[in-house]
Amino acid sequence: MYQFRITKEEKGGYRFELNGIKILVEGYKVEGDHHALTNPDKAVAFFDVENNLYGISNQPSHYKTAEEFFDAMFTQFKIFTHA
Numbered sequence: 001m002y003q004f005r006i007t008k009e010e011k012g013g014y015r016f017e018l019n020g021i022k023i024l025v026e027g028y029k030v031e032g033d034h035h036a037l038t039n040p041d042k043a044v045a046f047f048d049v050e051n052n053l054y055g056i057s058n059q060p061s062h063y064k065t066a067e068e069f070f071d072a073m074f075t076q077f078k079i080f081t082h083a
Contacts, residue, residue, distance in 0.1 A: 001033040035066035
């Protein structure tokens with residue numbers, strides 16, 4: 001299980017944050033060692049590099065957990081940061 005910093009948003013949903021990547025989700029539940037997304041199609045992930053915001057909707061990919069979605073975004077993040 002990834003050690004996300006999870007905060008409840010005022011307008012509903014949750015924000016997951018880890019290593020510069022933020023994921024907004026409608027809801028989640030812990031299943032085993034993963035954070036299962038209760039409505040995966042409404043999840044959005046984003047990151048900021050040099051004052052440019054990059055983001056993606058989970059709707060076309062349908063990642064079922066925050067960990068899967070994070071891994072996909074982290075791969076893109078490394079491309080932009082040359083890490």
